[in-house]
Amino acid sequence: MGFLSVIRRWALRDKMPIREIARRTGLSRNTIKKYLRAGIVELRFQTPARPSKLDPYAEKLTGWLVTEQRKSRKDRRTAKQMHADLVQLGYDGSYERVAAFVRTWKGDRQRAQQTTDRGTFVPLVFQPGEAFQFDWSEDWASVGGERIKLQVAHIKLSHSRAFLVRAYLLQTHEMLFDAHWHAFRVFEGVPGRGIYDNMRTAVDRVGVGKKRDVNARFMAMTSHYVFEPDFCNPAAGWEKGQVEKNVRDARHRLWQVMPAFPDLDALNVWLEERCKALWTETAHGSLTGSIADIxxxxxxxxxxxxxxxDGFVEHSKRVSPTCLITFERNRYSVPASFANRPVSLHVYPERLVIVADRATCGLEILLRAGGASWHSHLM
Known part of the structure; x- marks a missing residue:
């Protein structure tokens, strides 16, 4: 092809005579004229069909190869032995042709086996109410006069592609449960299945294939909302590709244009309103109408x-003699009646609830962003 390019450049750009091109290249003038007249830029050669001496024995050789694959490796015949057996049947071709046939057959079989092992993947189509997809991301926002890194929950309905984005300080159980509640509240219902990656707040251990040891508290949440959790294969993000795309799209549709907020609650109110507005503004893509219409x-x-x-995470604590309780390197004061007593600490996204002796009364501590500012009152 490079040789043809030189001929075209000499003739069309340098205006070199055909006779001179023929002299330099050794090609006939008629051949050069044919290339230039047809405007050929890539040579294509047709290989004539040449029958092989092995063709009459191809079916027999294939049957032998299938049989040999079922034997142990040390009992299999080599290509040289199969060539000798073919000669006994009347084959008078070369050994090299038999060896090439065997290599090609084994390569085709190996590629077919790999395709079977990996599976055949087709675009996922979801029925109304069938499933939603969930994922986390990390983004930055100005909250309370500071630029802080947030853990952002993304929940997306797989059929209509309606989505909700909600920001938290951590990716802990209580944040995960809270994100699901707000998503179902905004969607006004619960789909039949949730698609997740193998996040630690949901999966205690990844087994073989689809086997998972699901976290007991997470399973309690799925049982409460009556949906089935479905976990992706490791390193198979395409299995929840819709929400993966939502994470990417949210960067320029939400985080790059958002204003500053006095607290996390105000940020989440803005995110919810903006998500609903985007439903109306964004075409569904696969179906006629906007996301809101579908x-x-x-x-x-x-x-x-x-x-x-009731998405709390429970911790067993003991109140110190100085009436303090410790949680995540912060110390909170409690009434003197709790001193030296074992208590149960219920952790929510925005508050801590201290319950003594499983009583219905206890102490509630309201948290602020970053955990620096708080106040408490008796329940």
Whole structure:
């Protein structure tokens, strides 16, 4: 192809005579004229069909190869032995042709086996109310006069592609449960299945294939909202590709344009309103209409919203003689009646609840962003 390019450059750009090109290249003038007249820029050669001496024995050789694969490695015949057996049947071709046939057959079989092992992947299509996808990301925002790094929950309905983005300080259980409640509240219902990666707040251990040891507290949440958790294969983010794309799109649709906020609650109110506005502004892509239009169609297929899951994480603590309780390197003071007593600490996204002796009364501590500012009152 490079040789042809030189001929075209000499003739079309340098205006060199055909006779001179023929002299330099050794090609006939008619051949050069044919290339230039047809405007050929890439040579294509047709290989004539040449029958092989091995063709009449190809089926027999293939059968032998299949049989040999079922034997142990040390009992298999070599290509040289199979060539000798073919000669006994009347084959008078070369050994090299038999060896090439064997290599090609084994290569095709290996590629077919790899395709079977990996599976065949097709674009995922979801029915109304069938599933949602969940993922975390890290983003920055100005909250309370400071620029802080936030852990952001992304929840997206797989059919209508309606989504919610909600910001937290940590990726802990209580934040995970709170994100699900707000998503189902905004979607006005619960789909039948949730698609996740193998995050530590949901999966205690990844087993073989789809086997997972699911965290007991996470399973309690799925049972409360009555949906089935489905976990992706390791390093297979495409299995929840819609929410993966939502993480990327949110960077320029939300985080790059958002104003400053006095606290995290104000930020989440803005995120919820902005997400709903984007439903109306964004075309669905696969179906006719906006995301909001398809969501209205999907709503009847969602399970009615139950009460909120009591999504606390429980820790056993003992109050110090100086009436202090420690949680995540912070110390909180409690009334003197709690001193030296074992208590149960219920951790929520925005508050801590201290319960003594499983009593219904206890102490509630309201948290602020960063945990620096707080106040408490008796329940």
């Amino acid at each position: 969501w209205e169609v999907e709503k009847p297929a969602l399970m009615p919203l139950p009460t909120a899951f």
